[in-house]
Amino acid sequence: MGELTPGQLEARYRDWPPRSWYATRGRRRILVGVGAGSAGLIWVSAIVCYYLAPSLTAMWTTFALTGAASVIYVVVYSALVGATRGVVGLAERHLDERQSRERQKIQANAHRGTTVTLVVLGVLLLSLAVPRGETAVQIPAAAIVMLVFGVIATHVILPTLMAGWQMSDPPPDDEDDPDDGDGRDDEDQDGRSGGAPGRSGDGQPIDGKTAT
């Protein structure tokens, strides 16, 4: 995605994907599951290549799975950019300190995830490469290519998925949201009422508990 500004992001994600897709943590996690599934398709195509390549079946299966994975991921990515309001997708200079810190945390976790993936993959490949008795295992080039592609895809996708998984429900917007135009709270589609705590001006204390 190119250089999106926060204003463009708000405008672009007002209509599609529908907020009901990511309004609640449960729905966001379903999205993340679908996104993880799209990365999984790449790994499946590597396995298909391992067993069937070189063959037309392997080639077309790989094309079909990769194509499906790309389409699914684009949709999931779009929804998660909207859900995270730019923590995923916006250039760093457009993020405020909370968003920036959130992104750093997500990237650190995703980095750990990629490390684990690489270690597991390395152990798997080593166990395949070590000859058992007289038999040496041959890995088709297509499978290695798809494996590398799978690792790269996982590395790229993981931060987005982590962001969607970890994100807590955003606070309700102001009731008089000027850019909404529909008279409803933006985040209300999950049935929560709008209105910030203490917003009514009734003098109630705000005891925002914050763990740093």
Place this chain on the structure above:
Amino acid sequence: MSAEDVYNRISVLRAERGVSRKDLAAALGVHYQTIGYLERGQYSPSLFLALRIAEYFEVPVEIVFSLRPFPRLGSEVK
């Protein structure tokens, strides 16, 4: 209360002054959801942002933020 809890009354000040979250966010140069996270106590601001919030409301920073819960209004009148 854990050792790192920070309490704030941004929403009281905001309601008192009739400032919307979006207006406050625009004045501070942060995302409007960040104001919501601050008010809900799910995010502790940097010292810089805390000072800017206090400056915006023209009050000392300890009026806005505290390490102890703020007393309920009227609780000292009894």
